[in-house]
Structures are given as C-alpha cells and as structure tokens.
Amino acid sequence: MKKLYLFFLLPFFGLNAQIEGMWRLAPAAGSLAVGPAQGASDYWANGAAEVISRACLFDDSVKFEANGSMTHYMDNSTWVEDWQGGAQFGNCGAPVTPHVGGAFTYSYSGGALTINGVGGHIGLPKAYNGGELNAAATVPASRTYIITFSNNNNTMTADIEVGGGTWWRFVYVKTNAVVIPNPNVTFRVNMSNYTGTIANGVYVNGTFNGWCGTCNPLTEMGNGLWEVTLPIPVGNIDYKFKVDNTEESFTGTESCLDPVADQWFNRYYQITGDATLPAVCFESCDACVSAPPAQLIGNWKLKASAGALGVGPGQGNTTWWANDLAAVTTRACLFDDSVKFEANGTMTHYMDNSTWVENWQGGAQDGNCGTPVAPHVGGAYTFTYSAGELTINGAGGHLGLPKAYNGGELNATAIVPTSRTYQIAFSNNDNVMTVDIAVNGPGWWRFIYEKTGIIQAPTPMVTFKVDMNNYAGTPPTNVSVYGSFNGWSATSNPMTDADTDGIWETTLPISAGTIEYKFALNGGAIVEQFDGGEICTISTIVDIDTFVNRFYTVTGDIDLGAVCFESCVACISGINEQAGMTFTLMPNPAQTSFNIVSSEAITEIELVDLSGKSVRKVSGTTHVNVADLVQGMYTVIVRSENGTSTSRVIVE
16 A cells, blocks of 8 residues: 655644644535534535545645644645636636645634634635635735634634624644545446356455455446445556456456466556546456447437536536527537437437537637537447447547547547447436536536437326216216316217126226316216315316316326216215105205204214215214314215115315
C-alpha cells in the first residue's frame, strides 16, 4: 500500500493544546452545513455522497502550530465553486487565487479562532464574517470562527455568521498526516455466458487484497452483470474473478493478462486514478456479446420533449443543463436525425445532410444547424450489446451529441474514439430508450430516444357483470352496459346470461382512463337510477343537468365483479322479494330514526351499508334508531312471513 504521509512534531505548549496539530474535514454527512442559526443545517448540508464527489476538499488539511502559524495544504486540487469559475454546482480543480492555501497566521482566545492573511480560511472560502464572496467581492484580510471541541478534543466544530442570521458550520477531525486517498476502482464481470451454478456469489481476488478469497464480493446488477468498487493504491495489480470456489482459468495468450509471464496467468491493470474497468465475460478479456434485445431493433429519434438531452453530476442527473421545449424547435436538425438498429449488429445513423454543429466543430458559440462535420457525419456502423451496455463501433459513431465519449468530451484537437459504450434502459412499453454515458469525473450525459414505429400497448379488457336476481320488476329480456366508452348507447354492448344464473356479463376492450357507465334493461327502456353519494358513483354536470353514474379508472385487464342492479355491492343473499309486498319508509332522509308502515306483519328489519355489511337488525318493532350510524346510504331489508322486500334510506 502506497500512501504519502507528512509527519510533524506536535508540541504541547503555546496558544492552546486543543487546536494545535493537523486537521481535516470529517469524512461524514453534515461536515459542511448552513442554516438560519448557529449549528442549523436547514438550508443545506453535505451528504455521504459529497464526501466522494468532493474528495478534493475532504483531503485538504490545515496545521496549527504553537507559534501562531497555520498552513493550509490543498495538494494542487480543491473544490472550486461557480463564483470562482467552476461548474454551476462546483467541481474539483486547481485552487483559485487567493484561496490557494499556504502559510497564514492565527490567534485563538476564548473560543474565537482568527485566521490572518488574504485567502486564509477553513471550510469553504466563500464564507466570511458578514457575507459570502462572489466573483467581484473584496476578499477579507482575516476571518474569525467560533470554535468548540469534542470527542476527547479530536473533533473541532467551527461556526461563522455570514450575515442576516445565516451561519455556516464546518466539522473537522484531528489527523497527524496528509493522506492522498486511494483511487476507487470498479471491477465488473458479466456472468451471462457462465454455464455453471452460482451458489454463494461472485468475488474479486488479487494482489490488493492478499488473494483473500471471499472478502470482496461483487453485487449482482441485473442482466448478468456483477460489480464492486474498491479503494486501491496507485500501482500495478494482478487479479481474477471467482465464482463460489471456482477461480478463472486462462491459457496465457489472452491480451488482458500480466505482461510478466508466470504460471498464474492473472488479469493485470495499472492504477493511476479512479477507474471503471470494462465489463468482461468470466474467463475472457472481452465483453460477453449477446444478441441485441428485441426492444432495441428498429428506428429511433430523440424524444421531442424537454429533457431529451441533459448533463449533470451523476447518472440520470441533469442539473447542469437540459434542453427545454424551445430547443426542440431551434435544434430541429438534431431532433429529426434518426438511428436504425438491425438484428445483424449494424446501425445506421441518418442525418439528412443537416445536424446540430457545436462551436468545437466550427459552429456558432452556442451551436447551430449545419452540415455534419467529419467524422460525425452519420452512415453505417456496427454495434454490440452486453448486459445493458450498448457499444457502437467506428470513429464518429455515436448517440445523442457527438462530443460525449467514455471519459471525456471532445474538442477541436481531441482524438475521436473508435467506439463508445452507453448504458441503456427501456420504458413505456419499450417505446422509450434512455441512454447514459459517463464523460468525466462525476459528469454524465443522458439522451432519451423514442421509437418511430410505436408499439401500441394492447387495450385493456374490462369485464362487466350485473346480478338481476333481486330485481323486483318483470325479468328483463336483455341487459346491456352503456357509458362514456360507447357514446352512451344502450344497445351497442349487450350482455349475456349464458349459464342462466341471473348474472349477466360482457367483456369489452376499453382504453386506459376513467369511464362512467350504467346498466340498462330492454334496450334502454329501463336504466339504473342512483341518488348520488354511493361509493361506486360520480355526479357529472352536463349543461345544467346532473347525472349520477357508476365510474371506474381503467389501468389494465379487470373483472369488475358482479354487482346488484342499482347497487354498488353484490346482491344480498337470502332475499326473495315478493312483488305483492309493499311498505313505506319515513322519514327519508332520516336523522335519528325512521318507521316502516306496511299492511303485513313485519318480522324483522335489517340495515346493510354500501360495503354489504349488516349494521343493524330489529325484530318486533317497525321503529329503527339510526342516530349512531355513519351518514350515508343504507339498504333496508324488510322481512315478513310472506317474503322479503328492500328499499334504501339516507342517514343524515
């Protein structure tokens, strides 16, 4: 393991033993925070991800000495914000004058730390007493922070008010060395072509982990791809992948093996910085090439919408820039370009002699439509597909914008790569293809394509059923369903009762969305009537008329189940209505109670809510108390020795 350490003698006398020594920002969430009060982080605080994306800041260190001198070590790289000329949300880069580190003086008294010297600071350079710097601001000659210590004096919290009650907080931890962080290396192996069984997992072993066996497992990412990211010191490594107890085996002639021949035939890589290694097939130096997915085959164009082109500090993040809807028009020459993928592995890029030409290609400052510039002129290329990765082969072959390639962005003098690999994913019934490519550091471009030969999703099939067993009128000769999906035609969609069980049904193709409908009898001579407020109904106003209809939101194939005619629930079993039995229910609506008046002797009265649950039964009386019931619609079942009859009551 190779690390660079700069050691110092730490005296135990002088200004204050607590502050003397070497400090770095704590590599944890909340080390940088800003809010409306001292210690608050309401406005922003770094997360764990920023410890990695801002590693150039977290590896900076400051040294306080007993003689009142402070040294700020930046190692020629730190976090550069937009007011310093960095990217919109900042990026790692060379320190910007006067915040370039170096030697300063300090004083510490009563919990107040003052750093003297233009550019002297801790935390972020923009924070000073009473404000935040911008490109035109005068850099102060000193800054004072409120300091507290904790964790046995190994943690130092520094607060500074920047004006208007806003406070920045920086949390430091003590260290005795300036450590250059190990590069992060991502290992990837494709197990799609592995014919054995993976019982316990996939691992990577090598000189960097003492060939430890199973101490560095990979994570299955889908499509046969496994990967892991490990911090490994700069230098040369030998390694192999391992499945359970089976390690890779090579013949010794493969191109990815250690150039120093030995009996082990190991993979080899020279680490110089963060790297994502190509996804290789198990026991191969090359990618697993599989047949292109059926979703890919066909013609594609950039989706004519905002966000079809975007770039940001992570995959799928387009906060740095994304096209708006107006760009679909101004860049019409790009949005009308198309690419065609064929099952035989060929891709054709059609540009129709006009595309978007950027300034590095000789276009206007912000780009313009113009003649394609070699080698990005379209034409025929080949492609391969492996585990969600699409590789286009041939100089000039690309998707989206030609400047984006693996690891960087082209300029006028750059060498155009002979291939580019994109991460792809499909959505919207495989009619949309999302294309991602990492270009540098945390930067990712995203391109969203849409298939020109749209594959239509099948229309959902909806089954309607209505139970007519409890219908008190003359048995219907026909039953139908009508609604917003058939122009409210009571004769267009007849239903059948094939097994003569009293339940009529039909299945219809209906487009996704909300529908309104009712059941009708005898060609529309009789239609369902609802009072409004039922759980399955919705009130619709047309002109000045109000219609209460059933409703349902169609999202896919569905059997709506059998419901009773003019009810939201299934027919209540045991009801055998007699046409000759009549009764009167009053008052209706009822607030506290209602009465049943009938010429027949009533044996029992039952109330059923809209879910079909019995909520009350009374015998030997025609008076029903409803004061304790929830407001709503109830079915009233009245039983006598001669039969059963039903009605409805509204409880207010």
